[in-house]
Amino acid sequence: MSIVEVENVSKKFKSGKKDFFALKDVSFDIKKGEIFGLLGPNGAGKSTLLNILIGILFPDSGNVKIFGKNPLKNNDLFEKMNFVSGETRFHWALKVKDILEFHGRLYGIPKNKRITETKKLAKFFEIEHILENKFSNISTGEKMRLIMAKALLNNPKLLLLDEPTVGLDPDIAIKTRNEIKRINKKLGTTIILTSHYMHEIEQLCDRIAFINKGVIVDIGSVDSVKLRKFASYDLTIKVRSVKNREFLRRKGFLINGNILRKELPADENISETLSMLAEKGMEIIEIESRKPTLEDYFVKMLGDKK
């Protein structure tokens, strides 16, 4: 079942006197339980797309369905969703505990559950010690942790995360990523995520869409999109002594002293190559392989566009 359906969505903004497309004819589906990443350079249209999904912005044309329904005509859908953005702000004078309490009420959580959930989330995101502090007096990272805690209060079935770990200490960022994965696995929460941290996308996302200038230019699993851009990668193997040179050359190895080099097709298994060398009686001392990362993919996608 598709949790999110986006069909030919376009959105124009004004820049000076001119209109431009922040999103142009964007279509994709997200299945239940997926973690879906939106990738793309600054100004690509990622936040605009998330803002349309949560009903902050209206598309100029096209349709959006969430849990099979039009969110603009079914406000109750928003009870099953939540949203995290680095840009979320609360009233400066509100205390952290009041912000959680207020949202707990807003989501209609009964009092007892509200208290236990707030305690649990405050402990998890390490904001227990600042519950009495005003929003204006807490640090950027603490704000982000509060926003994450707030977003999980209503146990959302669909969670939209716009750069959820920006500004967090590495240890809290790791915890947050683990938590994102945990709620996805344990509760089956469907998640849409934007991030400029490629390792985060690579670690978390089942599929990604690459957006550039409002257009989706690539979509698929992290492995499949990389494979489309990088057909091969370099493998370097140091052996104790080279045997069967002719055989190695036939297999495509370049030999330099006791170092063997080969360009492996991206979908070929290293272990087969290694066992083949072992069968020929070569002792492997060191292996180095440079598989393309999502960062390489990102740079190549932008390079290709230019």
Ligand SMILES: Nc1ncnc2c1ncn2[C@@H]1O[C@H](COP(=O)(O)OP(=O)(O)OP(=O)(O)O)[C@@H](O)[C@H]1O
């Ligand atoms: N309310 C608005 N009015 C006019 N232009 C806007 C508005 N909101 C966004 N834009 C423009 O639309 C484009 C897309 O912005 P958006 O915030 O969606 O980008 P993004 O992909 O989230 O970028 P980033 O990675 O920097 O967060 C940008 O050129 C931005 O300047």
Ligand SMILES: [Mg+2]
């Ligand atoms: Mg953005």
